Every structure is written in C-alpha cells, then in structure tokens.
Amino acid sequence: MSPHPTQLQDSEVASTETSSQASPAEVASEAPAREPPPAAEPEDSAEEEDEEEFDIESLRGRGVVLIPAYNEEQCLGEVLDRIRASCPFDILIVDDGSVDSTARVARSHGATVVRHPFNMGYGAALQTGYKFASRRHYEVLVQIDADGQHDPAYIVPLARRILEGHSDACVGSRFLVGEGYIPPLARRAGMVLFGKIASIVTRRRVTDPTSGYQALSRRVFTFFKSDLFPADYPDADVLILLYRAGFHAEEIPVKMQASVTGQSMHGGIIRPLFYVFKMLLSICVTLLREPPDPERIPH
Amino acid sequence: MPLQQRIVIFGVAVTLMVTIFELVRKRRLREEYAWLWLLAGAVILIATFVPMEGLSAVANIMGSSNPPAAIFFLGFCATTFLCLQFSVRLSRMTEQMKNLGQKVALLEASLETPDLVTLDSSIEEVRSIEEVRSIEDVRQGQTE
Incomplete structure (x- = not known):
C-alpha cells in the first residue's frame, strides 16, 4: 500500500474498461494498475508466472471477510462454505439484530459473530465490521453480501489489489464483465445516474456505484470508523467521500447473481424513491463539506 | 377578537401548561424539552390578552389583512x-x-469468544496490567 493515497487517474479507467470476461484468477492482472499496463509479451508471461506462483496461504491471517446479515439463515451456511473454500481469511458475521437463527448458523460454520442488540441497518453493520477489523489489526477487509449475490471466488483478487498496493479501495463491478445478474431497468437507471455523478466528481469512470462487494485497506476502514461514514445508506456517496479524503479507489470486474432470497434493500415503491432522494442529498452535502483529512479524524 | 374566542384560547393555553408541568412532575418529560413547550403555552396565553389592535398591527407588519x-x-x-x-x-x-449498540456488540463478542478478548482496548490494558502483576508476583516469590 502506498504511504499516501493518490488521486484517481483517467489512465486507470481506460485500462479498466478494456477488461473482458475473465476467470477470478485472471481478474487481478486485468485490473487497472497505477502505471500503464505493459503490452510486451515477456512481461505478460511474467505476470502469468506470478499468478501461478502466488501462494494463497500467504494471505492467512492478513484479512477478514465481513458479511453484514439480517435474517439470512436460509443461504448464509452455503455462502460461508463457499467463502471458506475460496480464501483463507477470517470470516466475520455482523448479525444486525436478526430474529432468526442467523448467528447460530454462522457460528456452526466457524465464523466469528458480532451481534447487534437491535436492528440498526446495513451501514451500521458495515461500520461495526470496520471497528472490529481495525481493533484486530487486519491489513485488508473484504465485504460481501450474505444473500449469495456475490461470487466468493473474487475475494482474493479484490484483496490482492489492496495488499499489493494498487489501491486503497477496490470495488467489484458487475458491469465490467457484462454477464451474470443484471438488475431490473428501474434500478439500473438509478445506478447509471449515480454512476455518472460519481464519475464526474471522482474524475474516473464508475460503472457500479451500488456494489457492496468491496475490498478496503486498513487506512480506509480505520477512516470509516468515524462518524463521517454515512451509516444510514452507504453507497455512491462513499466513493465520493473516499475521493475527497484523498484515497485511491478502483473497480475490477466481478460476476454477481440475483439474490437467493429475492429480497432487496431497495425493493418496493417508497424505498427506491427515498433512496434516490437520500443519495442526491448525501452527495450534495458530501461535496459541500470540507474535504476530510483521514489523519485527523477522532475515533 | 370576541370574548368567547379569547376564553377558548385561554383554556387551551392553561391546559397545555398544566399538562406540561404534570408531565415534568411525573418525570415523563425532561426539563430540557419542557421549556420549549412552556414557552409555546405562554405565547398563546399572552395572545389572549393582546387587544385586537395589537394583533392587527402584527398582521400588518406581515402584510396580511386578516389577523x-x-x-x-x-x-x-x-x-x-x-x-x-x-x-x-x-x-x-x-x-x-x-455507536453505543456497536460498542455493546463488540464487547459482547469479546466476552463470548476468549480469543477475541483483545478486541477492546480497555480489556487489553487490564490484561497487560495483570500480566505485569503476575510477573512481579513471580519475582517477589523468587527473592523470598
């Protein structure tokens, strides 16, 4: 990780856009790098060699997979098994006051459980995970949904972008691959709108502003422990906040599936409208505030 | 303003203020919130004694012809x-x-899972103090 986060650069975007369908193992090499990607054949083969030589066990104990969960007993077990099979990271479930046996299922699958005394929402659950990871001194945190929407095979590629110092926050974008689950038109329209706004503000192309599949560096999740983190609806405003705080964020392609439970945080009629309103307001006030300095945030 | 209207408004204001006092007395309303409602009640109460000319003057200032x-x-x-x-x-x-809920959740997790004890910095401090004490005890035992 770079000692000082750098601003986002357009050149990085261009390389991201060229990404095609890829296996998870190839994703990291396809993701944008700080320097322009070399085209020469010998260096390509060196990268492939690096992929082959990479020992996944070297990641053990360096990171944590954060799963905010609320009444997810149905599919949580399977998701945890798939995560275990794909990465050696510790797993943390933040049970956001579930009324079913989410916590019991998580414990029986070997995950650490932090249980909220009452339901506080997705953002608060994420922030609890950040506080946990910060106190446990992890180097990287990968957040993933509990409903099986995110393919755990991309955890390692996302984490490697952070651990190898390419960025401070790496977001998995479903639209860079162009396959797998594509959300309904209305939701996609919202994503395009906020993607455009985030792209203009952060001066890079943001294709999936609502993706919750992210890897964060220690500096970022320590920064998010503060009350500056929008714990009510963290979304595109988080990307803007990161940019304003001087962190370097990027996207890499991932595959996503439809939620197994078929439920969405933004379902119904009122909630999407409220979401659009809240997000526009949040983006406006984020831009109007003084740019935060991560080194001077009281925790 | 007709006398009947003044009596009704006076009644409402008095009822409001008595209710507020009663709520504070029964500790169902904190003093810090009560003063605002008392102020509102007092303003309504004063309004009942203000002559019509006064109300008309206020309305005129606001550009209204209807007090x-x-x-x-x-x-x-x-x-x-x-x-x-x-x-x-x-x-x-x-x-x-x-923040409180998150703190409770993290503390509870640290108590339930022994290897997570270092979660909380205060617990960590307590542990380090205990370790120092145990080392001192061993040293004292050796010198004795």
Missing part, C-alpha cells in the same frame, strides 16, 4: 421550528445509540 390568519401562520412557523429542533436532537441520539 387570525397571520397568528395561525406564526403558530405554524413555531411548530415547524419545534419539529426541526427535535429532528436535530433525534439525529444526534440515533448516532449515539448506533
């Missing part, structure tokens, strides 16, 4: 500010409650 409408609008503004003030307090309390 009751002007007074109603002022009351609406005051209620809006009260609601806003409570929203501000509610936001602060929500933030505090969220």
Whole structure:
C-alpha cells in the first residue's frame, strides 16, 4: 500500500474498461494498475508466472471477510462454505439484530459473530465490521453480501489489489464483465445516474456505484470508523467521500447473481424513491463539506 | 377578537401548561424539552390578552389583512421550528445509540469468544496490567 493515497487517474479507467470476461484468477492482472499496463509479451508471461506462483496461504491471517446479515439463515451456511473454500481469511458475521437463527448458523460454520442488540441497518453493520477489523489489526477487509449475490471466488483478487498496493479501495463491478445478474431497468437507471455523478466528481469512470462487494485497506476502514461514514445508506456517496479524503479507489470486474432470497434493500415503491432522494442529498452535502483529512479524524 | 374566542384560547393555553408541568412532575418529560413547550403555552396565553389592535398591527407588519390568519401562520412557523429542533436532537441520539449498540456488540463478542478478548482496548490494558502483576508476583516469590 502506498504511504499516501493518490488521486484517481483517467489512465486507470481506460485500462479498466478494456477488461473482458475473465476467470477470478485472471481478474487481478486485468485490473487497472497505477502505471500503464505493459503490452510486451515477456512481461505478460511474467505476470502469468506470478499468478501461478502466488501462494494463497500467504494471505492467512492478513484479512477478514465481513458479511453484514439480517435474517439470512436460509443461504448464509452455503455462502460461508463457499467463502471458506475460496480464501483463507477470517470470516466475520455482523448479525444486525436478526430474529432468526442467523448467528447460530454462522457460528456452526466457524465464523466469528458480532451481534447487534437491535436492528440498526446495513451501514451500521458495515461500520461495526470496520471497528472490529481495525481493533484486530487486519491489513485488508473484504465485504460481501450474505444473500449469495456475490461470487466468493473474487475475494482474493479484490484483496490482492489492496495488499499489493494498487489501491486503497477496490470495488467489484458487475458491469465490467457484462454477464451474470443484471438488475431490473428501474434500478439500473438509478445506478447509471449515480454512476455518472460519481464519475464526474471522482474524475474516473464508475460503472457500479451500488456494489457492496468491496475490498478496503486498513487506512480506509480505520477512516470509516468515524462518524463521517454515512451509516444510514452507504453507497455512491462513499466513493465520493473516499475521493475527497484523498484515497485511491478502483473497480475490477466481478460476476454477481440475483439474490437467493429475492429480497432487496431497495425493493418496493417508497424505498427506491427515498433512496434516490437520500443519495442526491448525501452527495450534495458530501461535496459541500470540507474535504476530510483521514489523519485527523477522532475515533 | 370576541370574548368567547379569547376564553377558548385561554383554556387551551392553561391546559397545555398544566399538562406540561404534570408531565415534568411525573418525570415523563425532561426539563430540557419542557421549556420549549412552556414557552409555546405562554405565547398563546399572552395572545389572549393582546387587544385586537395589537394583533392587527402584527398582521400588518406581515402584510396580511386578516389577523387570525397571520397568528395561525406564526403558530405554524413555531411548530415547524419545534419539529426541526427535535429532528436535530433525534439525529444526534440515533448516532449515539448506533455507536453505543456497536460498542455493546463488540464487547459482547469479546466476552463470548476468549480469543477475541483483545478486541477492546480497555480489556487489553487490564490484561497487560495483570500480566505485569503476575510477573512481579513471580519475582517477589523468587527473592523470598
């Protein structure tokens, strides 16, 4: 990780856009790098060699997979098994006051459980995970949904972008691959709108502003422990906040599936409208505030 | 303003103020919130004694030819500010409650899982103090 986060650069975007369908193992090499990607054949083969030589066990104990969960007993077990099979990271479930046996299922699958005394929402659950990871001194945190929407095979590629110092926050974008689950038109329209706004503000192309599949560096999740983190609806405003705080964020392609439970945080009629309103307001006030300095945030 | 109207408004204001005092006395309303409602009650009470000319003057200042409408609008503004003030307090309390809930969750996790004891810095400090003490005890035992 770079000692000082750098601003986002357009050149990085261009390389991201060229990404095609890829296996998870190839994703990291396809993701944008700080320097322009070399085209020469010998260096390509060196990268492939690096992929082959990479020992996944070297990641053990360096990171944590954060799963905010609320009444997810149905599919949580399977998701945890798939995560275990794909990465050696510790797993943390933040049970956001579930009324079913989410916590019991998580414990029986070997995950650490932090249980909220009452339901506080997705953002608060994420922030609890950040506080946990910060106190446990992890180097990287990968957040993933509990409903099986995110393919755990991309955890390692996302984490490697952070651990190898390419960025401070790496977001998995479903639209860079162009396959797998594509959300309904209305939701996609919202994503395009906020993607455009985030792209203009952060001066890079943001294709999936609502993706919750992210890897964060220690500096970022320590920064998010503060009350500056929008714990009510963290979304595109988080990307803007990161940019304003001087962190370097990027996207890499991932595959996503439809939620197994078929439920969405933004379902119904009122909630999407409220979401659009809240997000526009949040983006406006984020831009109007003084740019935060991560080194001077009281925790 | 007709006497009948004044009597009704006076009754409402007195009932409001007595209710507020009673709520504070029974500790169902904190003093810090009570003063705003008492102020609102007092303003209504004073309004019943203000002569019609006074109310007309206030309405004229606001550009209204209808004093009751002007007074109603002022009351609406005051209620809006009260609601806003409570929203501000509610936001602060929500933030505090969220932080408290997170702290409780993390502490509970650290107590339930022994290897997570280092989660909380205060517990970590206690452990280090205990370790120092145990080392000192061993040293004292050796010298004895």
